Every structure is written in C-alpha cells, then in structure tokens.
Amino acid sequence: MSSQTDVACSTAIPVEAMADFVSPKTRTARDVFAGIIHRSTPDPGLGRRHASGFQPLDAVLDGGFSPQDLVLLGGKPGVGKTIAMVQWARNIAEAGHRVVFASYELSERNLLGRLLAAEIGMRNRHLDESDRHELKTVVRDSIRSGAVPEDHGTREVIRQAYDAIDDYADRLLFQRVSGYHTGPAELADLAREWVGPGGVLVVDYLQKVPVRGAKDDAERVLTVAESLKE
Numbered sequence: 741m742s743s744q745t746d747v748a749c750s751t752a753i754p755v756e757a758m759a760d761f762v763s764p765k766t767r768t769a770r771d772v773f774a775g776i777i778h779r780s781t782p783d784p785g786l787g788r789r790h791a792s793g794f795q796p797l798d799a800v801l802d803g804g805f806s807p808q809d810l811v812l813l814g815g816k817p818g819v820g821k822t823i824a825m826v827q828w829a830r831n832i833a834e835a836g837h838r839v840v841f842a843s844y845e846l847s848e849r850n851l852l853g854r855l856l857a858a859e860i861g862m863r864n865r866h867l868d869e870s871d872r873h874e875l876k877t878v879v880r881d882s883i884r885s886g887a888v889p890e891d892h893g894t895r896e897v898i899r900q901a902y903d904a905i906d907d908y909a910d911r912l913l914f915q916r917v918s919g920y921h922t923g924p925a926e927l928a929d930l931a932r933e934w935v936g937p938g939g940v941l942v943v944d945y946l947q948k949v950p951v952r953g954a955k956d957d958a959e960r961v962l963t964v965a966e967s968l969k970e
Contacts, residue, residue: 751811751965789803791804791832792827793834794828812946822846828942829841829940829942830855837911837939839913840915840931840939841944842927842930842942843916844944844948844949845945847916852914853881856879857876857877857879857880859901864897878894882894917930919949924967924968927968941968943964946961946964947960949964
C-alpha cells in the first residue's frame with residue numbers, strides 16, 4: 741500500500757451527473773418512487789453506460805461507467821494512469837460519445853502522440869514487443885516535436901493510425917488547462933460548453949487542480965472530487 745501523498749489521481753465523470761447530482765429539495769421516498777413509477781419510458785441518460793473497452797473492468801462495472809459515477813483512478817507516478825485514461829477516452833469516443841480530456845500536465849500534442857501510439861499498438865500486434873515499442877516511441881517523439889520524419893515506413897504507420905482516429909476525432913477533445921486558473925468551477929464550465937449531455941469529462945490529474953487553503957494533496961483531492969460530483 742502506498743501512502744496518500746505519493747498517489748496521483750485522475751478522474752472521469754459523465755456529464756449527466758454534474759447537472760443533477762445534488763437535489764434542490766428534500767423528497768420523501770414516496771415522491772421518489774412516484775417519479776419513477778409514473779414514467780412510461782426509462783430516462784435514456786441514466787440508462788446509458790460508457791464502456792471503458794477494458795473487459796475485466798467493464799465486467800466489474802456492469803457494462804461500464806454509469807452517468808451517476810465519478811471514477812477516481814489512483815496510483816504511483818509512472819504506472820500508466822494517463823495512457824489508461826487516454827485509451828478509455830478513445831474507446832468512449834469511438835462508441836459515439838463526446839469526451840473532453842482536460843490535462844494539467846500534458847500538451848494537446850503530447851496527448852495526441854499517446855493516442856497514436858495506442859492505435860499503433862492495437863493495429864500492429866503481428867510485430868514482436870520490442871519492434872512495436874520502438875515504432876510507438878518513434879511516432880510519439882515525432883508528434884511531440886511537431887514534425888513527421890521523411891521515412892516512408894514511419895509516415896505510413898502514422899497515416900494508418902490517424903485514419904483509425906479520424907472516425908471519432910471530432911468527439912475527442914484535448915484541452916490543456918492551468919494549475920493557476922482552472923479550478924472546479926472552470927472545469928464545470930468546460931464540460932457544459934464542450935461536452936454536453938451524454939459525454940464524459942476526464943481530468944488529469946486532481947493534485948494539479950487549484951484549491952485555496954488545501955493543506956496537502958489528500959485534502960486537495962477530496963475537495964476537488966466533492967466539487968466535481970456536485
């Protein structure tokens with residue numbers, strides 16, 4: 741077990757939960773039941789699931805993330821939290837939902853490089869592990885530098901990966917946000933403006949979200965998580 745201070749946290753939250761997580765008034769059990777029993781059709785937003793594409797995880801979550809969930813991913817630095825969330829975001833966007841990936845640490849170009857590397861890994865399983873890793877590294881470094889190598893083979897691999905991304909590219913938005921200026925309220929505005937009902941907001945990572953008066957990372961994560969749920 742690692743201590744709270746050496747665990748970095750990121751989160752994904754379906755936007756429906758942001759709109760109606762806190763009830764404006766107290767209701768009796770009778771009122772809640774009446775609101776359900778008199779509906780002839782289910783609420784399409786609440787019935788929707790956002791599959792991560794990771795089968796063991798989706799099985800545990802009964803099909804994926806629920807619109808009522810705030811999902812917190814924690815782990816030591818360098819274990820792969822960001823790439824896991826990039827892949828979740830990719831799979832959710834591919835399924836037809838809009839996703840905003842708000843990053844406090846990585847640029848949009850860096851996130852795109854990781855996305856391309858993930859696509860290349862999935863589409864070149866015929867290569868051995870070392871060749872596949874080398875290929876992903878070359879492509880990711882090329883995107884970070886802002887220039888694609890002249891080598892025909894590398895350009896072709898990048899083209900094939902982008903062709904796969906093109907099907908969902910307009911539904912996956914990368915946003916570099918500020919550790920000085922982008923707090924929970926600004927994240928909520930970002931979700932309302934760019935995600936809309938049925939989409940998902942990803943925040944990477946919670947220790948970077950500015951919170952006045954937070955004494956340590958544990959208090960900061962708790963405050964930010966509670967703010968996002970509301």
